[in-house]
Amino acid sequence: MATKTSRMMHTENGIEIRGDVKRIFQIAAQVNKWPEILPHYRWVRVLQRKKRRTTVEMAARRGRIPVSWTAVQEVFPYERITYKHIKGFTTGMDVTWSFKPVQGRVEVVITHDFSLAWPLVGGFVSKYIVGALFVKPIASRTLYHIKQTAESGKIVGHSAEGTR
Numbered sequence: 001m002a003t004k005t006s007r008m009m010h011t012e013n014g015i016e017i018r019g020d021v022k023r024i025f026q027i028a029a030q031v032n033k034w035p036e037i038l039p040h041y042r043w044v045r046v047l048q049r050k051k052r053r054t055t056v057e058m059a060a061r062r063g064r065i066p067v068s069w070t071a072v073q074e075v076f077p078y079e080r081i082t083y084k085h086i087k088g089f090t091t092g093m094d095v096t097w098s099f100k101p102v103q104g105r106v107e108v109v110i111t112h113d114f115s116l117a118w119p120l121v122g123g124f125v126s127k128y129i130v131g132a133l134f135v136k137p138i139a140s141r142t143l144y145h146i147k148q149t150a151e152s153g154k155i156v157g158h159s160a161e162g163t164r
Contacts, residue, residue: 069087
């Protein structure tokens with residue numbers, strides 16, 4: 001019998017970015033600006049804002065394959081950003097962005113945890129289809145472009161909405 005842990009998809013993507021944690025955090029937190037800097041993001045729509053929680057509909061591409069979901073973003077300034085997927089194929093997925101300043105650089109790590117409760121195939125689909133074929137490549141590309149934006153000095157948006 002499969003345990004919950006064996007059916008769970010857990011991924012981690014990380015990158016080191018030169019710069020100030022506040023700026024890097026702001027770029028990452030302002031998801032409504034992502035389509036300007038992330039070529040694989042088709043759109044991000046803010047559906048609702050309440051203090052540090054924002055409900056967003058997001059759409060990206062994995063190669064030519066379009067994917068979309070709705071998530072609740074919660075912002076903990078300069079420390080972490082969390083997402084709970086509430087609509088779409090990945091409903092129930094937990095995502096955490098963490099930020100750790102280290103000597104002029106910031107270690108940014110994105111973790112994804114997800115499990116499909118499908119008998120027999122849920123673990124396989126969670127780990128090898130959702131995790132390996134979609135989540136890892138999309139998160140890797142996201143971090144790459146966040147790094148390029150932060151290190152280039154490009155100005156993204158003019159407000160600190162995402163950092164509240």
